[in-house]
Structures are given as structure tokens and as C-alpha cells.
Amino acid sequence: xxxxxxxxxxxxxxxxxxxxxxxxxxxxxxxxxxxxxxxxxxxxxxxxxxxxxxxxxxxxxxxxxxxxxxxxxxxxxxxxxxxxxxxxxxxxxxxxxxxxxxxxxxxxxxxxxxxxxxxxxxxxxxxxxxxxxxxxxxxxxxxxxxxxxxxxxxxxxxxxxxxxxxxxxxxxxxxxxxxxxxxxxxxxxxxxxxxxxxxxxxxxxxxxxxxxxxxxxxxxxxxxxxxxxxxxxxxxxxxxxxxxxxxxxxxxxxxxxxxxxxxxxxxxxxxxxxxxxxxxxxxxxxxxxxxxxxxxxxxxxxxxxxxxxxxxxx
Amino acid sequence: xxxxxxxxxxxxxxxxxxxxxxxxxxxxxxxxxxxxxxxxxxxxxxxxxxxxxxxxxxxxxxxxxxxxxxxxxxxxxxxxxxxxxxxxxxxxxxxxxxxxxxxxxxxxxxxxxxxxxxxxxxxxxxxxxxxxxxxxxxxxxxxxxxxxxxxxxxxxxxxxxxxxxxxxxxxxxxxxxxxxxxxxxxxxxxxxxxxxxxxxxxxxxxxxxxxxxxxxxxxxxxxxxxxxxxxxxxxxxxxxxxxxxxxxxxxxxxxxxxxxxxxxxxxxxxxxxxxxxxxxxxxxxxxxxxxxxxxxxxxxxxxxxxxxxxxxxx
Numbered sequence: 366x367x368x369x370x371x372x373x374x375x376x377x378x379x380x381x382x383x384x385x386x387x388x389x390x391x392x393x394x395x396x397x398x399x400x401x402x403x404x405x406x407x408x409x410x411x412x413x414x415x416x417x418x419x420x421x422x423x424x425x426x427x428x429x430x431x432x433x434x435x436x437x438x439x440x441x442x443x444x445x446x447x448x449x450x451x452x453x454x455x456x457x458x459x460x461x462x463x464x465x466x467x468x469x470x471x472x473x474x475x476x477x478x479x480x481x482x483x484x485x486x487x488x489x490x491x492x493x494x495x496x497x498x499x500x501x502x503x504x505x506x507x508x509x510x511x512x513x514x515x516x517x518x519x520x521x522x523x524x525x526x527x528x529x530x531x532x533x534x535x536x537x538x539x540x541x542x543x544x545x546x547x548x549x550x551x552x553x554x555x556x557x558x559x560x561x562x563x564x565x566x567x568x569x570x571x572x573x574x575x576x577x578x579x580x581x582x583x584x585x586x587x588x589x590x591x592x593x594x595x596x597x598x599x600x601x602x603x604x605x606x607x608x609x610x611x612x613x614x615x616x617x618x619x620x621x622x623x624x625x626x627x628x629x630x631x632x633x634x635x636x637x638x639x640x641x642x643x644x645x646x647x648x649x650x651x652x653x654x655x656x657x658x659x660x661x662x663x664x665x666x667x668x669x670x671x672x673x674x675x676x677x678x679x
Numbered sequence: 680x681x682x683x684x685x686x687x688x689x690x691x692x693x694x695x696x697x698x699x700x701x702x703x704x705x706x707x708x709x710x711x712x713x714x715x716x717x718x719x720x721x722x723x724x725x726x727x728x729x730x731x732x733x734x735x736x737x738x739x740x741x742x743x744x745x746x747x748x749x750x751x752x753x754x755x756x757x758x759x760x761x762x763x764x765x766x767x768x769x770x771x772x773x774x775x776x777x778x779x780x781x782x783x784x785x786x787x788x789x790x791x792x793x794x795x796x797x798x799x800x801x802x803x804x805x806x807x808x809x810x811x812x813x814x815x816x817x818x819x820x821x822x823x824x825x826x827x828x829x830x831x832x833x834x835x836x837x838x839x840x841x842x843x844x845x846x847x848x849x850x851x852x853x854x855x856x857x858x859x860x861x862x863x864x865x866x867x868x869x870x871x872x873x874x875x876x877x878x879x880x881x882x883x884x885x886x887x888x889x890x891x892x893x894x895x896x897x898x899x900x901x902x903x904x905x906x907x908x909x910x911x912x913x914x915x916x917x918x919x920x921x922x923x924x925x926x927x928x929x930x931x932x933x934x935x936x937x938x939x940x941x942x943x944x945x946x947x948x949x950x951x952x953x954x955x956x957x958x959x960x961x962x963x964x965x966x967x968x969x970x971x972x973x974x975x976x977x978x979x980x981x982x983x984x985x986x987x988x989x990x991x992x993x
Contacts, residue, residue: 407843411851467800486781491851498842501815505835516831521819528812529721537725537805
């Protein structure tokens with residue numbers, strides 16, 4: 366094992382890796398690709414609503430995970446760019462539908478009016494629907510740039526991550542859980558599906574853009590599961606600790622809506638310890654992946670992203 | 680050319696082909712497959728809503744088109760069964776979302792309460808979203824039964840048919856057209872996308888389950904375009920001519936909602952003639968496909984379905 370690639374102490378970034386520089390180069394490609402691919406040609410204002418929902422906003426964590434995982438397996442970068450954008454489209458559509466009056470009834474997102482406020486409820490509904498379809502369209506180009514087996518695998522992973530045993534299923538549990546006292550296992554299951562499935566799916570999609578030994582694939586899946594859950598634990602922590610200026614949204618909202626959270630269940634200190642334990646799990650999975658053998662630091666972006674997910678302040 | 684396989688006179692069924700028997704055998708497989716595949720394992724009542732939306736209802740025209748087109752190219756029947764169900768899931772999700780209060784606000788469909796009436800608006804929204812994801816999940820099994828290239832092609836065709844340049848785009852035009860006087864070209868474009876894209880896509884998905892010469896594929900695409908449009912023209916005719924008992928829904932609804940229709944644009948007689956002309960186009964495309972060469976009647980189910988689409992009374 367290369368001793369330079371070690372589990373990060375929590376809060377410490379990889380000394381030799383510039384996550385900010387890495388992210389900014391990759392995000393520029395993602396933004397350009399999204400702008401080119403998202404539906405400028407859609408009729409009757411639908412394209413405007415789709416672009417409003419997707420462009421110029423968000424952390425783009427899912428695209429970064431796809432691209433970092435692709436780098437870890439030295440996969441097809443063009444396929445990964447498509448997968449990165451597809452994962453973001455699924456995330457974006459879920460936010461559009463989540464914000465609708467029949468769901469969370471939110472009027473602001475990232476400081477802008479939500480899609481249904483800007484374009485009307487019916488068009489927001491359709492824009493979300495069309496974004497989901499577009500995600501699968503991006504994964505299946507007919508120009509020979511992405512191998513059939515990669516296209517099929519990417520569609521399989523994304524459909525599972527988005528569907529009833531993934532994101533949509535988690536949202537259904539969330540809907541049914543307001544005002545209920547969930548046990549930790551139930552809370553974990555809800556978040557594993559609602560948020561974790563697409564984050565883990567993003568990692569696995571990146572891995573599917575290359576050829577990796579089965580053990581490496583399984584290790585990346587464990588990494589994805591750990592940071593998927595950690596993301597939500599940290600979200601719950603920030604919901605009670607961050608001020609609204611830093612967070613960019615109203616803190617305390619979950620508690621106000623009587624939604625179960627990790628903080629309400631475990632308390633703040635145990636939630637923080639849990640997030641750090643999940644970070645350690647994620648890094649240990651990468652250690653065991655075999656991808657960093659022979660002096661390569663292929664997983665350094667994944668390591669830094671895990672650290673960022675857990676130790677972010679917004 | 681085999682003289683037994685000739686364009687049908689409009690209204691006349693193929694003498695040697697039993698569409699009722701063919702359909703009933705195929706529909707039994709489709710219903711069983713849907714019942715097995717639709718989300719009994721989804722959490723928090725989501726599966727119940729998804730199954731309610733899909734099972735035990737509808738003409739299943741899209742699945743029949745997929746299966747008939749697969750027969751025409753002698754393709755992989757298992758792949759076609761998955762594609763047939765996937766096309767129906769997209770159709771079913773579109774009805775769930777169309778019926779929502781923010782869209783058509785319908786409380787009855789096929790004589791039953793609509794999904795949001797039965798399960799609540801939020802769960803209906805999620806059920807629709809999850810059905811769309813499940814469609815792509817059905818197309819991408821990892822059990823070796825469907826070749827990667829077929830999986831990729833089916834996902835590509837379905838995503839395009841469902842998305843912003845297909846069904847969702849057509850619905851956006853529909854939404855923006857209420858109360859407007861559309862020219863025939865605009866009305867045709869709306870229906871080409873809203874209804875036609877998924878019907879044509881179903882034919883092309885069936886064709887993608889086998890290997891056909893490019894000319895045959897192009898002919899099937901023309902067939903699909905013609906019956907896709909014919910379906911809507913006939914819908915508009917039945918909306919003014921059928922009684923509600925036959926139709927199973929309230930006739931005259933489009934006119935009452937001030938939606939543009941073929942009948943409002945062309946009148947009843949010219950609409951009927953147009954539907955027959957489209958049937959003739961569809962049959963001519965099959966004649967030109969080359970699929971019926973050498974005494975085979977591979978397109979007989981497609982021929983009978985086209986006839987049924989145009990000459991149905993509900």
C-alpha cells in the first residue's frame with residue numbers, strides 16, 4: 366500500500382490534493398455539458414423551466430462523485446460526463462417535484478423562486494417529468510462514444526437509484542413519517558433510499574464507466590453507501606447548527622415540520638460522532654478497494670469529497 | 680409480394696388473422712408480467728399506488744404494438760415483453776400526472792377514482808415518478824436475457840418518446856394551447872409529440888428487439904407515425920360521436936375545456952377521411968417494409984392493430 370494514500374484524519378484534507386482546483390475544472394465541464402444538453406429545444410416554455418431547474422445552482426455533488434469514481438477506475442471520461450449530468454438531472458427533477466405545493470410547498474430554492482412559482486405548477490410538474498426522461502436520454506447516445514454495455518449498466522444503476530427502491534421510495538417513507546417517532550433503523554432506511562441511493566448510484570455509475578475488479582466495485586459501493594448516509598446526518602446537524610446566511614436556506618425547518626432527524630434521534634454530539642464514523646468507513650472502503658495499488662492515487666478525489674461531505678459547513 | 684398480404688380495405692379485418700385471439704394471448708402475458716414487475720416491494724404505500732395506476736385497466740395498445748412489431752422482425756420475445764411493459768408504465772405514469780389537480784383535475788378514470796383521489800396528491804405524484812424510473816429498470820435486466828445493445832437501444836427510444844421532444848413536450852404544448860386557435864400543422868405537432876411519440880416509440884422498441892434491415896426499420900417508423908396520429912384523430916372523433924357508456928368516459932370533454940381538436944379544426948367528415956388516409960399510409964408502409972416477403976405474414980398483427988385503432992368505437 367502506498368503510504369501517502371492513507372485515511373484522512375477527520376477534518377484534514379489530503380495534503381497533496383487540491384480538491385478546489387480539481388472540482389472547479391470538472392464543474393466547468395459539467396456546467397457546459399448541462400447547458401448544451403438541457404432542452405433548449407423543448408416546446409412551449411418547457412425548455413425554459415427545465416433549464417431554470419438545472420442550470421446555475423447547487424453543489425453538484427453527484428456529478429463530482431461520478432467523475433471522481435470514473436477517475437478511480439480510469440474509465441471513459443465522456444461516458445462519465447454524461448452520467449454526471451444524468452445524475453444531476455434526476456436530483457434536479459426531484460427538487461422541482463419536492464417543492465410543489467402538494468409536497469413541501471417551497472417558494473424559494475437557492476435564493477430564487479422555485480420552478481412552480483416561476484413557471485406555474487403544471488409546467489413545473491412536466492419539467493420534472495421531462496428531466497427524468499432526459500437523464501436516460503443522456504445515457505444512451507447513438508454516436509458510438511459510449512459502449513452498449515456501459516449505456517445499459519448506467520441506465521440500470523440510475524433507474525434503480527431513482528425509483529421505488531431508491532429515491533422515490535425514500536420520499537414516500539418521508540411523506541408517511543411526518544409526526545412519527547422513527548427508530549434509528551427506520552430513519553436510516555428512509556435516508557438510505559431518499560438521499561443515499563442516488564449518491565451511491567452516482568459513485569457506481571462512475572465506476573461503471575471503466576473496468577474494475579469486482580472487489581473494487583464492491584468497495585466503491587460501500588464507500589457510496591457510507592457517504593450517502595453521512596451526507597444526510599450532516600444535513601441534519603447543519604439544520605440545527607448553521608445560521609441561515611451560511612446555509613443558504615432556513616435552518617430549523619425539519620424540526621419545525623416535525624420531521625424525524627438524526628439530531629432529534631441521537632442528539633448533536635452522537636450525530637457528529639456518527640458522521641465521523643461514516644467518513645472513516647468510506648475511507649476504509651477505499652483503502653480496501655485495491656485501486657490505489659502501485660503508487661497510484663486514483664481515489665484521492667473520492668477521499669477528498671468524502672471529507673468535504675462530512676466536514677462542510679453548508 | 681404475397682398477394683394474401685394486401686392493404687386492408689378500411690373497416691375490414693384481415694380474413695386470416697384473429698386479432699382478438701392474438702391480443703388475448705399476448706395480453707395475458709403482459710398482465711402477468713406487469714403484476715410481477717410493478718413494485719409490490721415499494722415502501723410506505725407507494726407500491727399500492729403504483730399497482731393501482733397500472734394494473735387491471737386500459738386497452739394496452741402500446742404493449743400490443745411492441746409485441747406485434749417484435750413479431751414482424753422475429754425478435755427476442757422476452758425483451759419485447761419487458762419493452763411492452765415499460766411502454767405501458769410510461770403511459771400509466773402520464774395518466775396519473777395528467778389527472779392531478781394542477782393538470783386536468785380528473786377524479787375518475789376507467790370508472791375508478793383517479794390515483795390522487797385514492798392515495799392523495801403527493802403519493803400520486805411520487806407513484807408517477809417511480810413508474811417512469813421503473814420503466815427504465817424493466818429495460819435493463821442484469822440476468823443476461825436481453826443483449827446490451829438491445830437494452831441501450833430500448834432505453835434510448837423510450838427516453839426520447841417520453842421526454843421533452845416526445846410526450847412531455849406534447850403535454851407542454853397542450854397546456855399552452857387551451858383556448859387558442861391552432862393551425863392544423865400546430866395541432867398535428869402537438870399530437871405527434873403528446874400521443875404519437877410513445878405509440879411510434881412502442882413500434883420502434885418492438886423492432887429493436889430483433890434485427891431488421893434499415894429500410895424495414897424506417898418503414899415501421901412510418902407505420903408508427905401514421906397510427907400514432909390516427910389514434911388521436913379518432914379520439915377526437917369519438918369525443919363528439921360516442922356516447923359515454925360506450926366510451927367509458929365523458930364525451931365532449933375536449934370541446935368543453937376549449938381544447939383544439941381535429942373535429943373542431945376539420946369538421947367530422949374530413950376528420951374521418953383523414954383517419955382513413957392515415958390507415959392507408961400505415962398499411963402502405965408495411966407493404967414497403969419487405970417484412971412480408973417470401974409468403975410470410977409477419978406484419979399481420981400490426982395490420983390488424985392499425986385497422987383496430989382507426990375503426991374502433993371506443
